[in-house]
Amino acid sequence: MSSTVLQADGVLKTFSGVRALDHVSFAVGPGEVHALVGGSGAGKSTLVKVLSGVYRPDRGELRVGGERVRFGSPAEARRAGIATVHQEGNLVPLMSVARNLFLGREPRGRFGLIDFARLHAEADQIVRSYGMPLDVRRPLGSLSPGTRQLVAMARAAWADARVVIMDEPTSALEPGEMETLFRAVARLRAQGRSIIYVSHRLEELYRVCDTVTVLHEGKVVHTGGLAGLDRVRLVSLMLGRPLHQHRPLPEEPGPAVLPLLEATGPTRQNVRPDVSSALHEGQVPGLGGLLGARRGETARAMPVVGMPLLRK
Numbered sequence: 598m599s600s601t602v603l604q605a606d607g608v609l610k611t612f613s614g615v616r617a618l619d620h621v622s623f624a625v626g627p628g629e630v631h632a633l634v635g636g637s638g639a640g641k642s643t644l645v646k647v648l649s650g651v652y653r654p655d656r657g658e659l660r661v662g663g664e665r666v667r668f669g670s671p672a673e674a675r676r677a678g679i680a681t682v683h684q685e686g687n688l689v690p691l692m693s694v695a696r697n698l699f700l701g702r703e704p705r706g707r708f709g710l711i712d713f714a715r716l717h718a719e720a721d722q723i724v725r726s727y728g729m730p731l732d733v734r735r736p737l738g739s740l741s742p743g744t745r746q747l748v749a750m751a752r753a754a755w756a757d758a759r760v761v762i763m764d765e766p767t768s769a770l771e772p773g774e775m776e777t778l779f780r781a782v783a784r785l786r787a788q789g790r791s792i793i794y795v796s797h798r799l800e801e802l803y804r805v806c807d808t809v810t811v812l813h814e815g816k817v818v819h820t821g822g823l824a825g826l827d828r829v830r831l832v833s834l835m836l837g838r839p840l841h842q843h844r845p846l847p848e849e850p851g852p853a854v855l856p857l858l859e860a861t862g863p864t865r866q867n868v869r870p871d872v873s874s875a876l877h878e879g880q881v882p883g884l885g886g887l888l889g890a891r892r893g894e895t896a897r898a899m900p901v902v903g904m905p906l907l908r909k
């Protein structure tokens with residue numbers, strides 16, 4: 598019995614001489630949320646398309662549950678339990694949420710007619726289990742883009758997927774909907790399903806993912822646990838170069854650390870905001886306040902008057 602649910606070994610995919618995937622190996626285990634990251638053009642979409650049967654690799658192999666597979670189409674990948682949630686693709690806006698959730702698998706009664714009572718009851722159970730309070734009889738197209746995205750995810754997961762591939766799943770979501778998505782991800786993981794999570798948003802990767810594979814120019818440059826991987830290191834891997842690290846400054850700079858700019862009670866055109874400020878090397882100051890708090894006046898007064906002390 599294989600401990601990986603989906604695996605790619607030495608996958609090569611070229612487009613007119615460009616190596617979109619250069620001998621890529623990748624594996625996701627049961628109940629694992631695996632982040633797939635990389636800069637623009639790194640090969641993420643191409644790998645997702647190979648794993649979901651859209652592209653055939655030029656070389657290399659795919660395995661599902663340890664068994665060698667060759668996907669001739671996305672439908673074959675879906676039959677093998679690989680579901681992809683691309684925005685709300687594959688759904689029908691004019692149909693109800695319930696019909697969309699069960700598209701092609703509607704419960705049928707006598708004479709082969711759709712059993713709407715059962716359809717609605719089961720659909721209602723599904724959306725409630727994901728914490729989505731919505732009327733499953735409503736047409737999908739009348740919902741917000743975020744809710745449509747969540748329905749697409751629920752459909753993919755419900756359809757007995759072993760691996761759910763989520764491509765930038767939060768791009769269209771409101772903050773409240775993001776929480777619903779994260780709960781849904783946790784639920785899928787608890788059921789032993791695997792998730793491949795493609796996103797540029799580091800915050801959410803660290804929140805929901807267990808493992809990460811970083812692609813750069815078509816090659817895997819790192820794969821492993823995410824929790825122990827420092828963010829600066831992760832971004833460096835994605836960029837393919839070390840990130841310029843800045844020296845952390847002491848919280849209270851001592852007398853030896855002179856400020857670059859110091860302003861004590863600056864005044865401008867009879868406006869004297871009661872503000873003193875010092876700017877040290879490497880700092881990015883924020884200036885906060887409500888409307889009318891004279892943020893603009895204060896910022897404009899800083900370099901003009903007061904006691905600016907500039908150091909080379």
Ligand SMILES: Nc1ncnc2c1ncn2[C@@H]1O[C@H](COP(=O)(O)OP(=O)(O)OP(=O)(O)O)[C@@H](O)[C@H]1O
Nearest residue numbers: 612615616617635636637638639640641642643644
């Ligand atoms: N259908 C295609 N025809 C030609 N070149 C392609 C095709 N698909 C991808 N490529 C090339 O393969 C490389 C990898 O592209 P891919 O879209 O997989 O990267 P990505 O990591 O998904 O990038 P992004 O985050 O910008 O979408 C790029 O150089 C891209 O130009």
